[in-house]
Amino acid sequence: MRDVLRNPVGVVGLVLLTIVIGAALFGPWLAPYDPQLFHARSRLQGPSAEFWLGTDQYGRDLMSRILHGAPSTVFFGLGATALGVGVGSVIGVVAGVAGGKIDSIIMRVLDGLLAMPELLFTLLIVTFLGGGTTQAMLAVAVTFAPGMARIARSSVLSVRTREYVMAAIARGESRAWIVGREVLPNAVGPIIVEATIRVSFAIMIGATLGFLGLGAQPPSTEWGLMVAEARQFMFRNPWCVVVPGVAIAITAMGFNLFGDALRDAFDPKRNRS
Amino acid sequence: MTLAYLLRRLGAIVIVLAIVTLAVFGITMVLPGNAALMILGEHSTPDSLAAMERLLGLDRPVWVQYGSWVWGVLHGDFGMSLRLSLPVAKVVGDAFWNSAWLALIALVGVTVIAIPLGALAALKRGSAWDLVIGFFSYVGTAMPEFVTATLLLILLASPEWPLFPAGGFVAPSENMAGFLRHVILPAGTLGLILMAHISRQVRSEMADVLSSEYVRAARLKGLRGRRVVWRHALPNAMAPAVAVISLDIGYLLGGIIVVEEIFAWPGLGRTLIYALQNRDLPVIQAITLVLAVVYALSNLLADIVIAWLDPRVRHA
Numbered sequence: 001m002r003d004v005l006r007n008p009v010g011v012v013g014l015v016l017l018t019i020v021i022g023a024a025l026f027g028p029w030l031a032p033y034d035p036q037l038f039h040a041r042s043r044l045q046g047p048s049a050e051f052w053l054g055t056d057q058y059g060r061d062l063m064s065r066i067l068h069g070a071p072s073t074v075f076f077g078l079g080a081t082a083l084g085v086g087v088g089s090v091i092g093v094v095a096g097v098a099g100g101k102i103d104s105i106i107m108r109v110l111d112g113l114l115a116m117p118e119l120l121f122t123l124l125i126v127t128f129l130g131g132g133t134t135q136a137m138l139a140v141a142v143t144f145a146p147g148m149a150r151i152a153r154s155s156v157l158s159v160r161t162r163e164y165v166m167a168a169i170a171r172g173e174s175r176a177w178i179v180g181r182e183v184l185p186n187a188v189g190p191i192i193v194e195a196t197i198r199v200s201f202a203i204m205i206g207a208t209l210g211f212l213g214l215g216a217q218p219p220s221t222e223w224g225l226m227v228a229e230a231r232q233f234m235f236r237n238p239w240c241v242v243v244p245g246v247a248i249a250i251t252a253m254g255f256n257l258f259g260d261a262l263r264d265a266f267d268p269k270r271n272r273s
Numbered sequence: 274m275t276l277a278y279l280l281r282r283l284g285a286i287v288i289v290l291a292i293v294t295l296a297v298f299g300i301t302m303v304l305p306g307n308a309a310l311m312i313l314g315e316h317s318t319p320d321s322l323a324a325m326e327r328l329l330g331l332d333r334p335v336w337v338q339y340g341s342w343v344w345g346v347l348h349g350d351f352g353m354s355l356r357l358s359l360p361v362a363k364v365v366g367d368a369f370w371n372s373a374w375l376a377l378i379a380l381v382g383v384t385v386i387a388i389p390l391g392a393l394a395a396l397k398r399g400s401a402w403d404l405v406i407g408f409f410s411y412v413g414t415a416m417p418e419f420v421t422a423t424l425l426l427i428l429l430a431s432p433e434w435p436l437f438p439a440g441g442f443v444a445p446s447e448n449m450a451g452f453l454r455h456v457i458l459p460a461g462t463l464g465l466i467l468m469a470h471i472s473r474q475v476r477s478e479m480a481d482v483l484s485s486e487y488v489r490a491a492r493l494k495g496l497r498g499r500r501v502v503w504r505h506a507l508p509n510a511m512a513p514a515v516a517v518i519s520l521d522i523g524y525l526l527g528g529i530i531v532v533e534e535i536f537a538w539p540g541l542g543r544t545l546i547y548a549l550q551n552r553d554l555p556v557i558q559a560i561t562l563v564l565a566v567v568y569a570l571s572n573l574l575a576d577i578v579i580a581w582l583d584p585r586v587r588h589a
Contacts, residue, residue: 116565208418252416
């Protein structure tokens, strides 16, 4: 953690993450108005003392909508990543520990799944499951699992032949003990780094699904959906698409920068930035 | 890089494609509502549905259907679109070229701009150039395509100041200037995100190479700075950059889906979204297969280029 803070990239990432997670935890209480309340007389306005970030096509306060949308957007990313990383890591660790035929069958199937562009795969699964926030989250998780499985497998493999594992085998420890106490703790670094960066992808894919009408449904305050709904009016009031767009970018950037700094901290050889 | 290696890689690609088609076939099979229902509509009678299912061969076991689909594809027959009453090969073929133009222009444009930018950032580490390029690349990777596209539209296609059309397509064979005017915003959207990625990678590789022993040796030998950069550093930083570009093709193939939808570009992505919304199963299957083939072949091509750039891999 200290290494992360010594890195300017990490500091910026941490600051952005604090803002974003603060908004996700306390946003709904901080919002000055009801996010669904129509202010009929002040539609499509720019920022003012009354509406800090302006209003959308129904006169809804953009600031309140962004703050109310923060939890769903951020927790979508965290949830989808946690699910995908969890399932993927289990598959990868099983493949890496088992080795042999099981390993090569699992890897072949994963190669097949990874041969599809991510967004295409997600779109197929969402169509199969039907649109909606939960479905979109599951779809992103399923899309992430093969890539995570690969990373988990390769980090298990790199640990498996180390001396301390050999020593544990020689001591006659049980297989489960070796995996749980020696292999996993040492293989977990790359998985955490990848997971942090993946949260930003998950948030972007989630917003994209919302934008395409396949994720959250109106009148939700999910940020991607906000951009989609306001797009018709974007030339009359750019704020109503710029505000949610920038919010998505800040969130994704926070996780991205923090993940990069984590990677450098875990791996001193990569200390370049 | 021998013939045997190439054949082995092609064999692996065939296996991967078999898995992809099986997965896609599986997903489309379990989608609610089959092709017969799609054609006849919700109010069809069970009798007519059964008749249509027999006509389309949907009453056969799934593996027979899969086999006959693969057989058709190997003979260039992708079936008929359920919605457009056109052969899928025609629908997807036209869309493929429109997408290919868009992707190619984005990719070439980006490569030409991003590699020198990344090298510049590495050469002037810590300078204002480096900071600006670095900041820009972080922002670029943090914005989904639809946000970048929307921002570009507001800036460059607003009704008061329309520099470029907000969407649409002109065939290059009809009107080259019109085509170029229409391609700039969608290609620019894809390009901005790719550029962020590639320039960052080139920068970090270049920074590594510049601090290596052989570059120091070349400097100590008294070679001029420019010759060191062009002759010794850049070629060695290129191989990893090509690897990233080939990974980015996977991103690009996903990115065109959203970008084509936003800019009304009649390519594979827009066709795919139409097919997904209307459950046009043969079109979904064909487009997925095409995208997977392009992705697999571009990865193979990238590996060949990397081997050509890096003698250590070439002779391995």
